[in-house]
Each structure stands twice: as C-alpha cells, then as structure tokens.
Amino acid sequence: MSTTLDNPPQNARSARPAPSRRRQAKPGTWRHAIRRDWQLYSLAILPLLFFAIFRYAPMIGNVIAFRKFEPGGSIFGESWVGLRYVKMFLNDPSFWSVFTNTLVLGALTLLFCFPLPIALALLLNEVRSRRVKRFLQSVSYLPHFLSMVIVAAMVMQMLAVDGPINQIVKAFGGEATPFIQKPEWFRTIFVSSEVWQTVGWGTILYLAALTTIDEQLYEAARMDGAGRWRQVWHVTLPGIRPTAITLLILNIGTFMATGFEKVLLLYNPLTYPTADVISTYLYRMGVESSSMSYAAAIGLFEALIGVVLILSANLMSRRAVGTSLW
Numbered sequence: 001m002s003t004t005l006d007n008p009p010q011n012a013r014s015a016r017p018a019p020s021r022r023r024q025a026k027p028g029t030w031r032h033a034i035r036r037d038w039q040l041y042s043l044a045i046l047p048l049l050f051f052a053i054f055r056y057a058p059m060i061g062n063v064i065a066f067r068k069f070e071p072g073g074s075i076f077g078e079s080w081v082g083l084r085y086v087k088m089f090l091n092d093p094s095f096w097s098v099f100t101n102t103l104v105l106g107a108l109t110l111l112f113c114f115p116l117p118i119a120l121a122l123l124l125n126e127v128r129s130r131r132v133k134r135f136l137q138s139v140s141y142l143p144h145f146l147s148m149v150i151v152a153a154m155v156m157q158m159l160a161v162d163g164p165i166n167q168i169v170k171a172f173g174g175e176a177t178p179f180i181q182k183p184e185w186f187r188t189i190f191v192s193s194e195v196w197q198t199v200g201w202g203t204i205l206y207l208a209a210l211t212t213i214d215e216q217l218y219e220a221a222r223m224d225g226a227g228r229w230r231q232v233w234h235v236t237l238p239g240i241r242p243t244a245i246t247l248l249i250l251n252i253g254t255f256m257a258t259g260f261e262k263v264l265l266l267y268n269p270l271t272y273p274t275a276d277v278i279s280t281y282l283y284r285m286g287v288e289s290s291s292m293s294y295a296a297a298i299g300l301f302e303a304l305i306g307v308v309l310i311l312s313a314n315l316m317s318r319r320a321v322g323t324s325l326w
Contacts, residue, residue: 065297071290085297095298098281101274105263106255108191114251116195117202118244122232124203125210140200152265155193156180186267186275194259205247206240213239245323253310256302278302 034041060076065085067077089095120140127133143151159165159179166176179185217235226234260279267275278298286295318324 062296062300064293065300067293069293069296071292077293081293085294086301088294089298089301095281097273098276098278102256102258102277102279104274105187105190105258105277108187109194109258110251110255112191112195113198113202114248116199118206118240120199121203121206121210121240122236124207125236137200137203140203142200143197144201146197148261149265151193151197152262155189155266159189180266181268181270183271183274186271190259190262190266190275193262202247205243209240209243210236241321242323245317245321246325249310249313249317249325252313253306255309256306 064075064077066080066082068079068081069077124133124136127136157163161176161178165179170176177185179189213236217239218231221231221235256278258277258279260277260283263275263277263280264283267280279302282295282299282302285291285298314324314326
C-alpha cells in the first residue's frame with residue numbers, strides 16, 4: 001500500500017500539467033501594463049486610427065510641394081521641381097499681403113478671445129443665484145452650437161444696408177453704410193462675431209478650474225485682510241494659471257489657421273485687401289485655380305510656422321512660469 005502511494009503510476013505522473021513556458025512580462029514594463037489594462041488601451045484604437053488616417057496619412061501629400069502636380073496624373077506629382085514653388089510664393093506680392101492679413105486677424109483674435117473667457121468666468125463665479133448663473137451660462141454658450149453658415153448669415157443680415165444696424169444709424173440721423181463691402185470694417189466684424197461665438201464656450205474650462213481651488217486659501221486671504229480684488233489677484237488667477245497657459249499655447253499653435261470658414265463666408269473681392277488670409281488664398285489657388293503644388297507649398301510653409309510658434313510658446317512658458325504642455 002505504501003509502495004503505491006510513494007510511487008504513483010506513470011499515467012498519473014504524466015497527467016500533471018506541464019509548467020507554463022510562456023514568458024511573463026516584468027512588472028513596470030509597457031507589456032505588463034498593456035496585459036493588465038488591455039480593456040482601457042483598446043479604447044484608444046479608434047482615436048489612433050482616426051489620427052493615423054485623417055491627420056498623418058495626408059502628410060504624404062506634402063511631397064507635391066516639391067513636384068509638379070497635374071490633375072489626372074500621379075497623386076505624387078509628375079516630376080521633381082525642388083524649391084520652385086517655394087520661390088514663387090516668396091516672390092509673390094499677393095502672398096505677403098494675405099500673410100500680413102493672417103497675422104493681423106490672428107493677433108486681434110488672440111488679443112480679445114483669449115482674456116475675455118477668463119473675465120467672464122470670474123464674473124460668473126461671483127454670481128450667487130444658481131438660476132441666474134445657469135441662465136447666463138446657457139445664453140453665453142448658445143452661439144457656439146450655431147452653424148458657421150448661420151452665424152455668417154446673421155452677421156450679413158444685421159449689417160446689410162437695410163438691416164437693423166443701419167436702421168439704428170438712420171434713426172440717429174446718420175447714413176446707411178455697406179459694412180460688408182468696406183475693407184476697413186472687415187476686421188472689426190470678424191473679431192466681434194468671433195468674440196460673440198466663442199467667449200461663452202471658452203469659460204467652461206476656466207469655471208471647471210475655479211472649482212479646484214481650495215476654499216481655505218480664500219479664508220486665509222480674508223484673515224490677512226485681502227479684499228475681493230486681492231483674493232482674485234493672489235488666489236483665483238494663480239489657481240487657474242495652468243489652465244490658462246495650456247489654452248494660450250494651443251491658441252498660439254493655431255495662430256496661423258485663422259477662421260477659414262467664417263472668412264470664406266463673409267469676405268468678397270471688395271474686402272480682399274484686409275480679409276484675404278492664407279487659408280482662403282490656398283483655397284483659391286488649389287481648388288479654383290487647380291495650382292495644387294503651389295497651394296501645397298504655401299500650406300507647408302504655414303504648418304511650419306505653426307510648429308515653430310507652439311514650440312516657442314511652450315519653451316517660453318516653461319522657463320517663465322514653470323507650466324507647459326510637455
């Protein structure tokens with residue numbers, strides 16, 4: 001009996017599961033993290049595919065900035081021309097005109113559309129009535145959800161010769177002005193409509209950042225004799241500074257991509273001297289004139305400027321205030 005227990009049969013010995021030879025990922029490595037949280041990582045597959053297909057794959061088309069492209073021919077161009085198209089837009093007076101317009105509109109948009117959401121968020125944060133606060137938030141957010149076509153149509157209707165604005169001007173004894181046809185009025189119209197449409201939506205992140213500020217900091221400031229403005233300056237603004245810096249860097253990165261849709265819908269040949277920007281100039285050169293290679297060269301130049309701007313803004317922010325995107 002003891003012999004049977006001490007020496008199990010060969011069949012029972014062979015029935016034991018063989019030790020696993022699969023190499024186990026070491027803790028702390030990326031393989032171990034993926035095996036442990038593969039469900040979470042799987043959620044990133046669709047966004048990664050989206051960026052790969054619609055953001056990175058089209059970058060291959062930048063090669064036609066250095067090749068002669070003809071409609072109906074090879075998608076990568078027919079022949080290599082080097083920097084021919086780069087020299088063309090560098091010597092093109094029309095390009096430098098639209099480049100200047102882009103800088104001016106981008107600077108004005110950044111100047112007004114960046115600080116105003118902060119101011120609106122601070123004002124909404126001071127409203128104590130929950131109903132009034134919700135109403136003001138809804139009213140300020142609503143323009144963001146309107147189609148750009150609807151916004152442009154509203155602007156043109158408001159500023160038409162027989163529109164409400166001119167009716168008010170006439171009521172005070174003035175003369176009707178065709179604002180949409182006046183180049184000197186375009187920048188004011190564009191920036192004003194941009195403020196109306198985007199400022200309310202921009203307050204969302206700042207209001208969320210305000211909720212993370214510790215109330216004990218306000219109590220300590222009040223005990224030190226700080227008034228409301230002092231509290232805003234020494235507690236509130238430093239509390240939302242990381243959010244503000246991040247949004248500022250992102251806005252600077254899109255500095256050159258000034259509202260293509262709105263400009264395209266609002267401008268006309270009479271307002272080209274102040275309204276035509278790089279994106280609309282690209283549209284006319286590439287789509288309407290079929291100069292794809294020339295348009296690709298200008299687009300590549302614009303993208304490089306955007307990369308330089310965002311890298312510079314990130315570096316200056318990290319050195320100046322210690323906050324940056326990376």
